[in-house]
Amino acid sequence: MLAFFKNIKGDKAIWGVVALLALFSFLPVYSASSNLVYVVGNGTNIGHLLKHGLLLFLGFGIIYGIHRIPVHFFKGLSIIAMPIVLVLLVYTLAQGTTIDGANASRWIRLPVVGFTFQTSNLAAVVLMIYVARYLTKIKDKTITFKESILPLWVPVFLVLILILPANFSTAAIIFFMVLMLCFLGGYPIKYLLGIVGSGLLVLTLFILTAKAFPDLFNNRIDTWENRIESFMNGEDIEADYQIEKAKIAIATGGIVGKGAGKSIQKNFLPQSSSDFIYAIIIEEYGLIGGLVLLFFYLLLLFRIVVVANGSKTIFGKLLAVGVGLPIVFQAFINMAVAVELFPVTGQTLPLISSGGTSIWMTCLAIGIVLSASNKEITVGKKNSVIDDTNPLEVLSGQL
Template identity: 80%
Template sequence: MMKFFKNIKGDKAIWGVVALLALFSFLPVYSASSNLVYVVGNGTTMGYLVKHALFLFLGFGIIYGVHKVPTHFFKGLSLIAMPVVLILLVYTLAQGSSSGATNTSRWIRLPIVGFTFQASTLASVVLMIYVARYLTKIKDKVITFSESILPLWIPVFLVIVLILPANFSTAAIIFFMVLVLCFLGGYPIKYLMGIVGAGLLGLTLFVLTAKALPDLFPNRVDTWMSRIESFSNSEDTEADYQIERAKIAIASGGLIGNGAGKSVMKNFLPQSSSDFIYAIIVEEYGLIGGFTLMFFYLLLLFRIVVVANANQTIFGKLLVVGVGLPIVFQALINMAVAVQLFPVTGQPLPLISMGGTSIWMTCLAIGVVLSASIKRTSSEIQSMEMDETNPLEVLSGQL
């Protein structure tokens, strides 16, 4: 065991925060899973707890394995992974399993292991690494917009277009995070404004197409619009029953909460173990528990910024921000949805919500951040900053 801990490298504070969040997650998951058992009628609470433990165990295995990979290897790996991700997204959109009455295609069912995989979460991590690689390549170079269309924006828009029909919130978050990373990476602002305009135009065309051909994308645009309308119409208390029940749960929690496992609204709030688990946490542990959880996510953000600032390479800095910032951003969105500061998005709470793909991809991103937090030798730093004029040479040299 001591030998194992000696092999753990990287930022110890990030390891500690991630471990604490994972350990704490067992309490709300075990409590909220009773909704699936006694209301929905699936499985047992102990079964869901064991499943969650297995997901976290495999997730920490991913963190450990990925954090041992030298940071510059991710450049070449992102080139290989991008075509794979695009194929998975096309396959998901073509035959992904449905989710209730909304007929969304977000998951690929893996029949051998018996669970589903959400390709969009993998796509977000891979895309951010890919964008960080490109921004490193053009750093301190004068580049025109036309030169960046094929290597940068075509992959970005392909990923977003393939995710958008089934999952608008994930597509919007990815697009926003790419813009933030490009801004921090020194990409010209005037070009970014053009990309924002193109994105808004593309979204408008998609909505108009979906309205004109409702059978092509059943229920999706109507679902988005109803969520936005219910968010903006504060007087309509029946517009979004999920938000209303989440607010009831938060209000009943008070300052110190009702105690672990004593949530009442978990039996009435849909997705209480995933998308709205923060409301259950506040109900059981009060505002103190809710703010403490928020503090740990902000602490994680602080350490991500510290690691990015301390990294000795441009790629390392952009890599840490690109894969680390979305974790905290997603957590804040999840919390904001529960208190009606943001429309319902369906984004889980990282490392807390029940769900395999979300946990694994969060752990993948954390592993990348930890890899970048390890101090490298001068020869390794030189490898990270080398000029990637020929992608085939880079791949052969790195792999």
């Protein structure tokens, strides 16, 4: 065990924050899973808790393994992984079935372990690494928009188009994160404005096509409209019901909350252990608990910025920001939905919510950030003459 802890490298504060969030998650997950057990009739509290624990245990295994990889190794991996991700997204979108009543175009089922896997989460991480690699490659170079279309924007829009029909919120978050990373990476703002316009045009054409030919392909246009309308005027019954129950949970939590496991609204609030777990946390632990949780995400954000600022390479800086900020951004969106600052998006609370392998993808991103913070690996490879823009040289030289 001591040898294991000696091999833990990287930013210790990030390790601490992630470990505390993961440990705390067992309390609200165990409490909120009673909705699945007694209302939905799915499994037992202990069963859901054990599943959550297994996912986190394997997730920390992913963090440990990934954080030991030299950061420049991810350049080559992103090129290799991008075609694989596109194939997985096509396969996921083409299923056209349902899993537990939900649109299966967002998940594939892993036959061996029995878990469902949301391929868009993997695609988001891989795409951010790929974009960071490209921005590093063109750093300090004068590049035209035409030159960047094929190597940068074609892969970005292919990923977004394959995610969009089944998961608008995830596609929107990825698009925003890519734009932010490109801005931080020095990509010309005038080109980014053109990309925003192009994105809005593609989205408009997609919506018009889906409305004109509703049987052409599976999509969630009506769901998007209902959620936005519900947010604007509260006319959608289902979404409005979720928000109202979440607000009741928050209001009755008060300053110190009702206590661990004593939530009432978990029995009425759909997705209480995933999408709306923040409302249950405030009901049980009060405003203090909600603010403490917010503080830890802000601390994680701060440490990600510290890691990016301290990295010795441009790629390390962009990589830490590219895969780290979406974790915190997703957490803020989940919290904003619970207090009705955002329409319902279906985004979980990272490292806290129960769920499938989305936990693993969060852990993958955290492992990459820790790799970028691992000074021993970075310094140890600083004299390498390998061309780390070439994936074949990276693979042959670093493995």
